[in-house]
Amino acid sequence: MSEAFPRHVLCVLSSGLGLLEMEEIASGFGGFVLDREYSEDEPDPRMPEAFEASMSAASFDEADRTAVEFHDTVGYLLSAPMMQALAFDTSRRLLAATAALLRSGATAVKNESSGITHGRDRWLALADRAADATDEDLADALVAAWVKRPIYDGQVLYSCGMHLLGAPEVEIEVGAAPPAMDELPELVAHLDTLAIYLLTDPRAAEIEDGAGFRMAEDAPRWSLRTGACDRYDEDDLFFNPYGYVRLTPAD
Known part of the structure; x- marks a missing residue:
């Protein structure tokens, strides 16, 4: 088995929610930090194509596409490299953090570590499912999310x-x-x-x-x-x- 440790890299777009606010919200869920090298307080014209390539069509609506097109901030949030025993719980906490970001002004989210994104409503529904779930139901929600x-x-x-x-x-x-x-x-x-x-x-x-x-x-x-x-x-x-x-x- 490889000695590599996976990590989440979460791309968060917003219009009005700044990078420091993003990091403060995410850090409240334990161990998530802002990548200061790549995060920007300005729009990135590559985002519409990047989100489309991440299966956005599956759950995006017109409001989601508009949010991606007209964002003004791009933040990259990182988990720590995850030992196998910690990965499941880290992913559970990050899903809760994703919902908190969206409810606080973030407008779109995709995961660079698996190439997946969802529309706002889908992210929130998955986070709500995971919040009250255990065992197989929780696993099902996290698989669907990530x-x-x-x-x-x-x-x-x-x-x-x-x-x-x-x-x-x-x-x-x-x-x-x-x-x-x-x-x-x-x-x-x-x-x-x-x-x-x-x-x-x-x-x-x-x-x-x-x-x-x-x-x-x-x-x-x-x-x-x-x-x-x-x-x-x-x-x-x-x-x-x-x-x-x-x-x-x-x-």
């Missing part, structure tokens, strides 16, 4: 962001033909089921290649395959030191 999926590489659908929760990425083999749109919801449900299993079931720490996995007792059997992260360099924010776990069709 993990970008599905991403297709020509053979598998995979995630990016599970490293921020202290777990391997999740993948599922689909073959060379891109999945049809009506197939995606079920495939994403498979990824999410595996992700929640990795985050909540103690047996997940002992997965071996070839082990069986079912979404439910009466569901078809899949085989599990593990491997090291080979999509990103070790110094990339997307790099997952815990590797991946892939669902492959059982023989």
Whole structure:
């Protein structure tokens, strides 16, 4: 296993909320600091394209797009590099901080460490879910908030962001033909089921290649395959030191 420690890099846009206020709000949730090298009290014309590339279309409305276009401040908030045992709780606290920022004048947020963003209403709904959740429900909310999926590489659908929760990425083999749109919801449900299993079931720490996995007792059997992260360099924010776990069709 790599010795790299993942960290959150959160891009926060605002119109009227200054950098010092951003840092003060975020620091109240424990350990989040402003990156003073890259944060700016001025607009960045690259932001609309950057947010669009981060799957903003999934939950952005016209007000969200307008907020990105007409921001006047760009702040980058950092978590400390996270040991595996601390990642889940750090991500829970950062989601609460994200909601506090949005309710205090921030207008848009994306995570540079997984390449995901949500519209304002979606961020707030996820934070509200996580605030009252435990166990599998909390894991589900944090996966939805921080993990970008599905991403297709020509053979598998995979995630990016599970490293921020202290777990391997999740993948599922689909073959060379891109999945049809009506197939995606079920495939994403498979990824999410595996992700929640990795985050909540103690047996997940002992997965071996070839082990069986079912979404439910009466569901078809899949085989599990593990491997090291080979999509990103070790110094990339997307790099997952815990590797991946892939669902492959059982023989």
